[in-house]
Amino acid sequence: MSALAGTDPLLEVDRRHVWHPFTQMRSWCAEPQLVIAAGEGCELIDSDGNRYLDGVASLWANLHGHRHPRLDAALIEQAGRLSHCTMLGLANVPATELAGRLVELVPERLRKVFYAGDGACAVEIAIKMAFEYWSLRGVSGRCRFLKLDEAYHGDTVGAVSVGGIDVFHRIFGPLLFDTVAVPTPNAYRRPNDLGVADYEEAAAGAMESAIAEHAASLAGVVVEPRIQAAAGMLTHPQGYLRRVRAACDRHDVLLIVDEVATGFGRTGRMFACDAEGVEPDLMTLGKGLTGGYLPLSAVLTSDDVYDAFLGEPHEGRTFYHGHTYTGNPLAAAVALASLDVFADEAVIEGLPAKVELMRQLLDRHVAAAPNVGDVRQEGLMVGVELVADLHTREPLPAARRTGDRICRRAVDHGVIVRPLGDVLVLMPPLAMSPDELERLVEVIGTCIREELG
Ligand SMILES: Cc1ncc(COP(=O)(O)O)c(C=O)c1O
Structure with missing residues (x-):
């Protein structure tokens, strides 16, 4: 069963009363969704206890992980x-x-x-x-x-x-x-x-x-x-x-x-x-x-x-x-x-090594995946643009919602990311460990291949 087929009864309340940002609510109500109940480090935990890497740092905001003891x-x-x-x-x-x-x-x-x-x-x-x-x-x-x-x-x-x-x-x-x-x-x-x-x-x-x-x-x-x-x-x-x-x-x-x-x-x-x-x-x-x-x-x-x-x-x-x-x-x-x-914790000093690791991981797992037209990286901000034709850079048909479908697949692999159209966005918390970064990027490569390979 997909992790997205969450069982939390709160989803019923959500569908009845909550209007989500940047969300077509007809699709939201028709499709399975997650309810997040907790967080720990670079993971979010749903109300069924499943854990997911927070691959977009809770919309580009989280830096040091969830429930950091000092914060x-x-x-x-x-x-x-x-x-x-x-x-x-x-x-x-x-x-x-x-x-x-x-x-x-x-x-x-x-x-x-x-x-x-x-x-x-x-x-x-x-x-x-x-x-x-x-x-x-x-x-x-x-x-x-x-x-x-x-x-x-x-x-x-x-x-x-x-x-x-x-x-x-x-x-x-x-x-x-x-x-x-x-x-x-x-x-x-x-x-x-x-x-x-x-x-x-x-x-x-x-x-x-x-x-x-x-x-x-x-x-x-x-x-x-x-x-x-x-x-x-x-x-x-x-x-x-x-x-x-x-x-x-x-x-x-x-x-x-x-x-x-x-x-x-x-x-x-x-x-x-x-x-x-x-x-x-x-x-x-x-x-x-x-x-x-x-x-x-x-x-x-x-x-x-x-x-x-x-x-x-x-x-x-x-x-x-x-x-x-x-x-x-x-x-x-x-x-x-x-x-x-x-x-x-010398956070800034530790970043160059993570940025370089991210570059290598993208090269290894994502750059050669099908339909990857461009991989853009500035520090730990990453966009993977998917296109229909690598040569002409023609976009994929919007109605196919490829970016969205890939991100929904990632949930089943324990990773939460969000697309911008057909650009897959990775923006991990700065605190994400090398092993977690590897898992994040590997899952994105796998999901692109599953969807488009
Ligand atoms: C560059 C930039 N400015 C402003 C905003 C808006 O910030 P907020 O969503 O907190 O209003 C965003 C949000 O993504 C952003 O990326």
């Missing part, structure tokens, strides 16, 4: 003091300490921390801050944003406006504000008659020209650094981010780097920006900020951005934005414990 202890200890109080008019201990720790880790230019809950909220805040910054400086007309094709920054209306994934975003077109879009620099989906180097150069040139052409109307450029995760793990060429920064500097445009997915070690470095020595004006963090335990996100800004908002209370320069749970102490306490784990 659990920090959460319990903080709950014994204070679970929540507002940051409107009050400071709280862990959120304040965390801000002090974060500015020591991020690129130097970033000195101030504004908290929110989810990644999309952080992006929303960064957009509003960048817009208001120009207005407060008395510069008119700076109200548009430049973005990449196929960008993804979350699902609130502002974040969708600076996104570009057609299948998610098209329907909301009439609600969105105007943006300038430039081609993603990933070469896999380039026109057939263009070589990789030419395509990448043209994409970088298009970004630079668009910044130059539209600078007078741009509040900022918003990018996912080095890899567009939700677009299907589309990696960018080395040096692209630096060229974006240089173009923003030349034309006095703010650079907003969205590290919600890439931050906290995912790319093999603490932040993706570190790979190119890039200092953004605003940076968004989320997902891994609490080690994947609780919703907490943040916007970090330069002093220049922050200072523009300073004035007397009656002058109207205040940044009028906040959420009930902004800077929640439980989440901040766990985030502090996560940073302690990074330091005490």
Whole structure:
């Protein structure tokens, strides 16, 4: 019997009352599903006691494993003091300490921390801050944003406006504000008659020209650094981010780097920006900020951005934005414990060996599997793109739901992964052991062969 034919009676309640995110509920209700009841290390455990490798780190968030003793202890200890109080008019201990720790880790230019809950909220805040910054400086007309094709920054209306994934975003077109879009620099989906180097150069040139052409109307450029995760793990060429920064500097445009997915070690470095020595004006963090335990996100800004908002209370320069749970102490306490784990367990130092192991495993188990058109890797973020024709890169028929079918097979092999269309995504917790990484990649290779071989 498939592991997916779970027996938990809660599934009946779920089908009757729960509406799942990014889910066609007719299919959800018709197909067998899992109910997860516990987690331990890099495994999730269903309500029948079956264990599964968490191959996507619970949607790219978990870093040190589930039920990490130090994160659990920090959460319990903080709950014994204070679970929540507002940051409107009050400071709280862990959120304040965390801000002090974060500015020591991020690129130097970033000195101030504004908290929110989810990644999309952080992006929303960064957009509003960048817009208001120009207005407060008395510069008119700076109200548009430049973005990449196929960008993804979350699902609130502002974040969708600076996104570009057609299948998610098209329907909301009439609600969105105007943006300038430039081609993603990933070469896999380039026109057939263009070589990789030419395509990448043209994409970088298009970004630079668009910044130059539209600078007078741009509040900022918003990018996912080095890899567009939700677009299907589309990696960018080395040096692209630096060229974006240089173009923003030349034309006095703010650079907003969205590290919600890439931050906290995912790319093999603490932040993706570190790979190119890039200092953004605003940076968004989320997902891994609490080690994947609780919703907490943040916007970090330069002093220049922050200072523009300073004035007397009656002058109207205040940044009028906040959420009930902004800077929640439980989440901040766990985030502090996560940073302690990074330091005490030398997490970043251990990543290069895991990243190289992942590369070798993908080579051994996946690269030569049927219909594998491209294997993209940035640190421990991996996309395996399946296509109908390796030569023309023609996609598989969407109605066949190949990616989804492969991921459902993986469950029977004790692995949980999620596809983005026909791109299989692997994004293990940073703590995944070499043996677990091998099992994860081997299962993906096996399931591709079972489905397409
Ligand atoms: C780059 C990026 N920004 C923002 C978000 C949105 O974060 P959240 O789902 O926490 O709102 C995501 C989510 O995948 C993301 O990948």
